[in-house]
Amino acid sequence: xxxxxxxxxxxxxxxxxxxxxxxxxxxxxxxxxxxxxxxxxxxxxxxxxxxxxxxxxxxxxxxxxxxxxxxxxxxxxxxxxxxxxxxxxxxxxxxxxxxxxxxxxxxxxxxxxxxxxxxxxxxxxxxxxxxxxxxxxxxxxxxxxxxxxxxxxxxxxxxxxxxxxxxxxxxxxxxxxxxxxxxxxxxxxxxxxxxxxxxxxxxxxxxxxxxxxxxxxxxxxxxxxxxxxxxxxxxxxxxxxxxxxxxxxxxxxxxxxxxxxxxxxxxxxxxxxxxxxxxxxxxxxxxxxxxxxxxxxxxxxxxxxxxxxxxxxxxxxxxxxxxxxxxxxxxxxx
Amino acid sequence: xxxxxxxxxxxxxxxxxxxxxxxxxxxxxxxxxxxxxxxxxxxxxxxxxxxxxxxxxxxxxxxxxxxxxxxxxxxxxxxxxxxxxxxxxxxxxxxxxxxxxxxxxxxxxxxxxxxxxxxxxxxxxxxxxxxxxxxxxxxxxxxxxxxxxxxxxxxxxxxxxxxxxxxxxxxxxxxxxxxxxxxxxxxxxxxxxxxxxxxxxxxxxxxxxxxxxxxxxxxxxxxxxxxxxxxxxxxx
Numbered sequence: 101x102x103x104x105x106x107x108x109x110x111x112x113x114x115x116x117x118x119x120x121x122x123x124x125x126x127x128x129x130x131x132x133x134x135x136x137x138x139x140x141x142x143x144x145x146x147x148x149x150x151x152x153x154x155x156x157x158x159x160x161x162x163x164x165x166x167x168x169x170x171x172x173x174x175x176x177x178x179x180x181x182x183x184x185x186x187x188x189x190x191x192x193x194x195x196x197x198x199x200x201x202x203x204x205x206x207x208x209x210x211x212x213x214x215x216x217x218x219x220x221x222x223x224x225x226x227x228x229x230x231x232x233x234x235x236x237x238x239x240x241x242x243x244x245x246x247x248x249x250x251x252x253x254x255x256x257x258x259x260x261x262x263x264x265x266x267x268x269x270x271x272x273x274x275x276x277x278x279x280x281x282x283x284x285x286x287x288x289x290x291x292x293x294x295x296x297x298x299x300x301x302x303x304x305x306x307x308x309x310x311x312x313x314x315x316x317x318x319x320x321x322x323x324x325x326x327x328x329x330x331x332x333x334x335x336x337x338x339x340x341x342x343x344x345x346x347x348x349x350x351x352x353x354x355x356x357x358x359x360x361x362x363x364x365x366x367x368x369x370x371x372x373x374x375x376x377x378x379x380x381x382x383x384x385x386x387x388x389x390x391x392x393x394x395x396x397x398x399x400x401x402x403x404x405x406x407x408x409x410x411x412x413x414x415x416x417x418x419x420x421x422x423x424x425x426x427x428x429x430x431x432x433x434x
Numbered sequence: 435x436x437x438x439x440x441x442x443x444x445x446x447x448x449x450x451x452x453x454x455x456x457x458x459x460x461x462x463x464x465x466x467x468x469x470x471x472x473x474x475x476x477x478x479x480x481x482x483x484x485x486x487x488x489x490x491x492x493x494x495x496x497x498x499x500x501x502x503x504x505x506x507x508x509x510x511x512x513x514x515x516x517x518x519x520x521x522x523x524x525x526x527x528x529x530x531x532x533x534x535x536x537x538x539x540x541x542x543x544x545x546x547x548x549x550x551x552x553x554x555x556x557x558x559x560x561x562x563x564x565x566x567x568x569x570x571x572x573x574x575x576x577x578x579x580x581x582x583x584x585x586x587x588x589x590x591x592x593x594x595x596x597x598x599x600x601x602x603x604x605x606x607x608x609x610x611x612x613x614x615x616x617x618x619x620x621x622x623x624x625x626x627x628x629x630x631x632x633x634x635x636x637x638x639x640x641x642x643x644x645x646x647x648x649x650x651x652x653x654x655x656x657x658x659x660x661x662x663x664x665x666x667x668x669x670x
Contacts (some may be wrong), residue, residue: 318534322506
């Protein structure tokens with residue numbers, strides 16, 4: 101997960117350094133040295149892939165949040181990242197007051213769910229039938245409000261956020277993985293599984309899918325459109341909060357923490373297909389791994405050019421295949 | 435007391451008046467038909483009943499106005515609307531479509547029993563239960579729409595042109611099933627049709643709609659017997 105870290109050292113260079121040091125060891129023959137180096141390459145690759153999957157799952161959570169709202173309202177909630185940042189601050193506040201970390205996480209999830217439902221009912225409901233542009237502008241307004249509010253309440257200096265995962269690395273054979281990376285992947289996958297089960301196995305989840313895809317038809321079946329929308333906001337906020345809680349220990353907490361993450365999440369959602377939840381997850385993981393590998397093995401990209409790469413992916417996908425990997429092509433009759 | 439009463443129901447799309455005061459009543463347990471050509475206002479009448487469009491005049495269900503005046507509210511009261519175009523949730527499976535029909539039902543055991551009954555009416559739905567509803571044929575989709583409406587255990591079913599786009603054989607099959615459902619489940623049915631002959635055979639009472647007004651109404655047998663009505667409004 102190196103590239104989310106605010107460190108100047110390039111992982112590529114470090115890795116190269118290590119390799120150099122190992123190469124200096126006397127070896128019995130050329131062949132052995134070759135194989136050792138080969139193995140090191142694979143170990144490094146494995147680490148970078150896992151690290152990429154970890155960042156990717158953070159993108160995936162937030163991308164899924166964007167997709168959940170896009171599916172039901174046809175708009176991107178530009179405030180999604182800031183909402184996640186805000187709720188992460190709430191979790192931080194809880195831990196500062198001595199609440200155990202996981203309890204603070206659970207409480208924060210509950211608050212973000214209820215808060216987002218209320219936000220939808222109070223702010224979005226009155227403009228539900230307004231043109232999409234109106235809703236977009238309102239979400240941009242929310243972005244600014246929550247950013248300012250967080251700065252006003254908690255200030256702009258960087259705060260370190262406790263990690264819920266152990267610091268000791270985990271060894272699997274010759275490869276060493278960070279517990280942080282594996283923890284992030286594990287927690288995200290668990291959350292995604294829960295969301296999947298909710299949407300595929302429960303009546304409420306099914307009703308939410310129907311309401312998003314077929315608003316008029318599902319109203320006829322007695323499904324309250326407005327409340328399904330509000331629940332969608334709640335779930336999206338929970339997924340966003342998850343991404344905030346997972347990323348905060350890595351990048352430090354501040355009111356602008358999510359601003360680049362939300363761009364990556366948007367890139368992930370577009371890559372996967374903006375109306376596809378599966379696409380958001382796959383897109384997030386693919387993006388995380390790709391960016392990590394590009395940053396590690398392509399020197400000129402390093403840590404600085406990753407955000408432009410994300411933008412390039414957005415533009416590229418929109419030009420070549422607007423429906424992304426899993427999205428549906430929309431046909432409009434003229 | 436009538437199960438459904440419309441009293442001087444009016445509706446407009448933008449500046450255009452579409453319904454100019456519809457008054458009709460549906461007795462509990464009856465099958466009532468609304469006949470009329472394209473554009474006569476059949477679909478609009480249904481949409482007005484469920485509150486999908488703004489209206490003036492009164493809609494009374496069970497003697498009371500429908501509170502909230504929205505399709506959701508109508509569904510909760512037990513009015514199942516099988517809309518024009520069948521309202522198929524195309525990307526969801528047949529089973530999911532049926533499950534959503536029971537959204538307003540709380541008792542899952544009872545829903546299971548209803549499901550068994552629906553499937554006994556439409557065995558083909560059981561065969562295709564894991565198939566996406568959009569892949570069904572037109573006739574199957576109509577059966578799915580009726581089955582899904584039944585899952586609601588409705589007191590009143592509103593059927594908007596069930597024969598539209600279907601082969602005559604399938605249309606007859608569907609009407610036979612509607613009569614069976616009406617008798618054995620006690621569901622009151624208000625059905626709109628262009629196929630007057632078929633609808634009059636099933637319904638006890640019919641209203642002929644012409645450009646947003648009721649032109650003629652009466653017991654089906656009387657309408658069928660009246661040569662003038664048959665020639666000018668029913669077209670046979």
